[in-house]
Amino acid sequence: MKQPFPFSAIVGQEEMKQAMILTAIDASIGGVLVFGDRGTGKSTAVRALAALLPPISAVQGCPVNSQFAKDVPDWANLNDKQVAAMPTPVIDLPLGATEDRVTGALDIEKALTKGEKAFQPGLLARANRGYLYIDEVNLLEDHIVDLLLDVAQSGENVVEREGLSIRHPARFVLVGSGNPEEGELRPQLLDRFGLSVEVASPKDVATRVEVIKRRDAYEHDNTAFMVRWQAEDAAIRDRILKARRALAKITTPDAVLSDVAELCLALGSDGLRGELTLLKAARAQAVWDGKRKLTRDHIRAVAPMALRHRLRRDPLDEAGSGTRVTRTVEEVLG
Structure with missing residues (x-):
C-alpha cells in the first residue's frame, strides 16, 4: 500500500496548507472547511498532513484509540491492553452513511437476553484523536449534520437505544470539503469549522505542468519520489512539534x-x-x-x-x- 502523497510536495494551495498546519499545532481551533474546484488536492492535503505527523500512542485493538489502558471502554472487551504506536487516523465519512454507521450501533437483543452492553463502534469512534474527513460536506443529510454538531460541541459520542446508553470520547479535527455551486452548508455547521479556505485550479501553465510531473512521479516512481520529499516533510513535522511546545x-x-x-x-x-x-x-x-x-x-x-x-x-x-x-x-x- 502506497504512503500518502507528501505534504511538502503539494503544489500551491498555500492558504489550505497553512490552515491544516495551524490545526495540527492547536486542534482546539476547530477544523478546516475547504471550498473550491474538484481535483485541487483537498483530500490529498489532509491525508498528507496526518501521515506527516508523528504516530500516536494507543492501546492495541481499542476501538476509540485510547491512549492509556485505564481509558479503554468496558464494552471493548479487551484482555490485552498493550500500548503501541499507530498512525494518526484519518476517517472518511461518506455521503449516505447511516446514523448507526456514524455513531455506532447497540445490539439490543444481546443486551436483553445476556445482560451485556454489546456495541459496534462507528466512524466517530475510529476518528477519535485523529481526523474526520467529509467530502461534499454541504450535501450531508440534516440528521447527520445534527449529530456532528452535538459531538463537535461535547467531544463525546452518546448512543442511546431502548433505555441503554453508551458513551465514548470523540475528539477529532473535522475537515470538510465541497463545491459551493452544488449546495450551501447549514449555518450551524458552518460556524463549527474554525477555519475556512477557498481553493481553485491553477491558472498558469507552469504550475499545472509541475502538478502533473509530481503526481506522475508519485504514481510511477513512488520510492524515489517519497525519498525526495522525506526531508522536507520531516522539517515541517519538527516545526509543528516545536510550535506545539511553545504554544502555552x-x-x-x-x-x-x-x-x-x-x-x-x-x-x-x-x-x-x-x-x-x-x-x-x-x-x-x-x-x-x-x-x-x-x-x-x-x-x-x-x-x-x-x-x-x-x-x-x-x-x-x-x-x-x-x-x-x-x-x-x-x-x-x-
Missing part, C-alpha cells in the same frame, strides 16, 4: 485582544466564536513563525481564514467574503 508560553498583549474584538465587531460576526478562533489561530501562527509574542501581523495573517465564513451576507457588496475581511483588516488595523 506565548505572550498575548491586551492591545492585540482589543484588535481582535474591534475587528470582529467591524465585520459584524455573530457571537464570540469568531474572536476566540481568530485568537487561537493567530497564536498558532505566531509559534509557527517562531515568535514568543502575539502581534497584529499574526492577526492579519489568519483573519481571512478565521472569519470569512462567519460574515453575514451583504447583497450590496459584490466582493467575496475573503476580500471583505481583508479590506476591514486594513481599515481597523491599518
